Amino acid sequence: MTESVEETAGPAGAPGPASAxxxxxxxxxxxxxxxxxxxxxxxxxxxxxxxxxxxxxxxxxxxxxxxxxxxxxxxxxxxxxxxxxxxxxxxxxxxxxxxxxxxxxxxxxxxxxxxxxxxxxxxxxxxxxxxxxxxxxxxxxxxxxxxxxxxxxxxxxxxxxxxxxxxxxxxxxxxxETAPKRLPELHDMCQERAERQGELQYLLEPDLKEARGGLRDATALRAVAASWLADAPRGGLEAARTRLLDTRDALHLTTGRATDRLSLQEQDQVAEALGMLDADALLRQTYESARTISYAADVTWREVGRVLRARSVKPMLRGLLNGRTAGRGERSPLAEGVVELDGEAVLARTARPERDPALVLRAAAAAAQAGLPLATHAIRRCATAYATRPLPVPWPAEAREQLVTLLGAGAHTVPVWEALEAEGIITRLLPDWERVRCRPQRNPVHTWTVDRHLVETAVRASALTRRVHRPDLLLVAALLHDIGKGWPGDHSTAGETIARDVAGKLGFDARDTTVIATLVRHHLLLIETATRRDLDDPATVGAVADAVGGTGTLELLHALTEADALATGPAAWSTWRGGLVADLVKRVAARLAGEPEEDVRGADEPTAEQERLAIEAGRTGGPVLALRARTEPATEDAGEAPAQEPVGVELLIAVPDQPGVLPAAAGVLALHRLTVRAADLLLLDPIGDGPVLLLSWRVAAEYGSLPDADRLRVDLVRALDGSLDIPARLAERERAYARRSRVVLAPPPRVTVAGGSSRTATVIEVRAQDAHGLLHRIGRALETAGVAVRSAHISTLGANAVDAFYVTGTDGAPLADGAAQGVAAAVQAALQ
Structure with missing residues (x-):
């Protein structure tokens, strides 16, 4: 057999055989x-x-x-x-x-x-x-x-x-035959190319072939399909590939060169050749195509990994089981209706998305919190159900809280959000999103398209939630701050109107809606003022103070400014810029200090039901519980009065005042897998039989059904008399779930003394990642510190807990500054 004749090179125009x-x-x-x-x-x-x-x-x-x-x-x-x-x-x-x-x-x-x-x-x-x-x-x-x-x-x-x-x-x-070996090699090749060329869907001058989401990746997906091990989601994939090929054809004809890079100076001509409005329309279509291919690649490679892992495990299982049939993968609960299976968040067998329109957000939030991909089939089931039964407007509280939890999950928010967007969920939930989806930003300072920048800003804001009193408002404002870029004119002005409308649909009240709209309207105010105006001019500080209106909004705007800049790109934020903004914020806060502070919640008057429970607890000397559904008006149908729909469960507990009530009650709820969304603790003296602690909780089952109120009461009595060791039980629970570790890297907890918030008590404020037993640990730390909790106000905003405790010394007076700082340090140490 003759040797092969390979790679006989000859440059264009080189002389060949005489007859050639x-x-x-x-x-x-x-x-x-x-x-x-x-x-x-x-x-x-x-x-x-x-x-x-x-x-x-x-x-x-x-x-x-x-x-x-x-x-x-x-x-x-x-x-x-x-x-x-x-x-x-x-x-x-x-x-x-x-x-x-x-x-x-x-x-x-x-x-x-x-x-x-x-x-x-x-x-x-x-x-x-x-x-x-x-x-x-x-x-x-x-x-x-x-x-x-x-x-x-x-x-x-x-x-x-x-x-x-x-x-x-x-x-x-x-x-x-060799696919189990060659596919990982192909995946590594794709990853290396992506690191070298970048992501096509975000590049101002993308390489249509080599960048991630380009034609090379589409070819790789064909190869995976040919292996018969896995296949890509087919929806829109061939159309996306065709659009990229059409763009490359126009680029070749326009330039007369064999190039795959869509340079800025050629985009207008290519757009004209394709019959498109302008270069922005061309880039947006190119980004949409790349996003489709990238998403298909993500899903496909995840499936390849699952199949290869299963193949490597099967021989071992056969040996261990001695011929018995192996069962299905183990399911681990993540949230109500959501479980982990084979490294993905999937719907539980009992989940009914057609009856639970908030399920898609709950599943997305659970997946992001666990650092898991959300299974494509789960998203599609929810999308099909949502088409027939969307969320009511305004959204119920749970849906809003799950959106905030998703936004606050840090970097793991991005892949989950992209999966929802690829399957059309985001534009159904937030129709205004369509105008910014895949919209290019020609300013070279910007790393991302408008929509990805908004998500990245929420990711950056999630690391700043300990600095603000309302993390939920910060995260939603981060998601919406550039939403006006989909409309003509000043995007801040347009965005304010859109943000006000969206916040109302999400179910925020009028005051919170105004704050979100103000943040969106003025999200550039601090950075532009700090870098372009004379901060020593009183008029400069006064103008900013007038625009923000209050210290709470100023605090949120400061965090949003930093998150926005960090999400823009490395050139948008620096120590120098941060220092200028911080100086401006300090001056504006001083100006606002002379005005009435925003309301700080104090002891509310009890309702008739709360007072009845307090009287009964004082008379019997033991805890009294009431568990009932909370409702709010549903969306009005034409010609009908609004019905009442359940939005949560309220648990009222009245207990004669004694040491350890707060940590005991919080521990019992944690043992029963109840998540505390909001809570108030009040100290009453209803009939002269001694003070009674009244705890009003809004709770939800993490998964499964709610426990019986009598069972909760029995466990609370045991916790108070010491026969139920809550710390040991919670530690046992943590060990049991250690294998399902959450990979979200949350910011560390922050415990501060809120000076000037009350004349009759010291306010200890805790901002931390919500977790099992968090309130129990806080309560134990306060008890150990020897302070009395006069009232408490608990808020769980998405994945963030923002809790304020009004405490006094044994003499009933506010704590001295040194003692207050010591209590704050003790609570902080208990949460590390």
Whole structure:
């Protein structure tokens, strides 16, 4: 068998065999090719296919003529790669394989190859070529993944079809046999290319082929499908790939070069060639296509990993089970209706999304909090159900809280949000999102498109939630601060109107809605003022103070400013800028200090039911509980009075005042898997039988059903008399769930003394990540510190707990400054 003749290189225009150049140009191929490229019809896929057919005929004629003249048989010309798929862009290179059976003379074979390659170079076309026998081609594929990928698209052009058929059969058989080994290699190749080229959907000058989400990734997905191990989500994938190919065609025709990079100076011409409005419309379509391919790649590679893990485990299981059938993967609960299975967040078997429109947000929040991908089939089930039963307007409290939890999950928010967006959930929940989706930002300071920048700002804001009194308002304002960029005019002005409307739909009250709208309207105020105005001018500080209106809004705006800048790009924030903004905030806060402070909640008057429970607890000397559903008006139907819909469960507990009530009650709730969304603790003396602690909780079951009130009362009595060891039980619970560790890197807890908030008590404020037993640990720390809790106000805002405790010394007076700081330090230490 003769040796293969491989990679016989020759630059364009290089002199070939005497007979190659002239005959190669006969038959009118160059003129026909030029006419086809200049013709406005056909375009897109039809033109690529027509160009491939034209080239097929030309090359087939070359092989037939010169093989016959040399008396050679047992040869075949094969197109591979993009040409093998029948897709030729105007300046695409030609990937060709001259296949032979090994019986031909090496010199005659080399001469035949020259008669094929040189005419291509004479036309100025790039050529990737080789000459091999089928076994040699198979060996090269086994040794080089890129060769193997190209041969998966092998297509017969001319010569002996049996040679091509044999090669295709063996290549596909080898690919499927070696897929468990080659697919991880292919994934690594894709990852390395993405790190080198960036993400197409965010680049101002993207490489349509090499960047992540480009044509290379689409080809890789075809290879995965050919392995029969996994397949990509097909929805919109082929259309996305076609749009990128069409854009590359227009780029080739516009520039006259074989380039894949969509440069800024060429975008207007390419957009015009494609009949699009402008370069922004071109980029937006390009980004949407890349996002579709990237999402399909994420899902596909995750499925590949799952299949390969299962294959590696099965032999071990068979050995362990001695022939018994292995069961399904273990499910671990994450939230009501949501479980973890095989490294994904999926819907529980009992979940009914058609009856639970908030389930999609609960599932998304649970997935992000656990650092898990949200399974595609779970999203699609929820999307189908949501189409028939969307969330009521305004949203119920749970849906709003789950959205805040999702936004506050840090970096893990991004992949979950992108999955929801890819399946159309986000624009159903927030219709205004459609105008900013995939919208480019031509300012080079910006790293992301508008929509991704908004999500990134929420991610950055999640790390700043300990600095603000209302993390939920910060996170929602972060998500909406640039929402006006989808409309003409000043985006801050337009955004204020949109944010006010969205906040109302989410169920925020009038006051919170105004704060969110103010934050969106003035999200650039601090950075622009600090860097462009004289801070020593009283008018500068006064203007900012008038715009923000209060210290609470100023606090939120400061955090939003930093999050926005950090999410913009490395050039948008620095120590110098941060210092200027902090100086401005300090001056504005001083100006606002002379005005009435925003309301700080104190002891509220008890309701009639609360007073009744307090009287009964005082008379019986033991705890009294009431568990009832809280309702609010549902959306009005035409001609009907609004019905009442349940929005949560209220638990009222009245207990004669004694040490340890707060940590005992909080511990009992944690043991019963009840999440405290809001709570108040009041100290009453209703009938003179001694003070009674009244705890009013708004709770929800983390998963499963609510416990019986009598069972809660029994456990509370045991906790108070010491027969129920709550710390030990909670520690046992933590160990049991340690295998399902949450990977969210939450900011550390922050415990401060809120000076000036009350004249009759010291206010200890705790901001921390919500977790099992958090309130129990706080209560124990306060009890150990020897202070009396006069009242407490508990708020769980998404994944953040913001709790205020009004405490006094044993004499009933506020604590001295040193003592107060000591209590704060003790609570902080208990939460580390």
């Amino acid at each position: 150049s002239g005959p190669a140009l006969e038959g009118g191929y160059p003129a026909a090719r030029l006419r086809l490229l200049q013709d406005e019809e056909p375009s897109g896929p039809d033109r690529r296919a027509a160009l491939a057919r034209l080239t097929d005929d030309w090359l087939a004629g070359l092989l037939k003529r010169h093989a016959s003249a040399a008396g050679l048989s047992g040869t075949a010309l094969v197109a591979v790669g993009g040409y093998g798929r029948g897709e030729l862009s105007p300046r695409s290179d030609l990937d060709l394989l001259l296949l032979h059976d090994g019986r031909a003379d090496a010199g005659a074979l080399a001469a035949l190859a020259d008669h094929l390659w040189y005419p291509v170079w004479d036309l100025g076309l790039d050529l990737d070529h080789s000459v091999r026998t089928p076994p040699q081609a198979r060996k090269a594929a086994r040794e080089d993944l890129k060769v193997q990928l190209g041969l998966l698209d092998a297509r017969h052009l001319a010569g002996d079809p049996e040679l091509t058929a044999t090669l295709r059969t063996t290549v596909y058989a080898d690919w499927r």
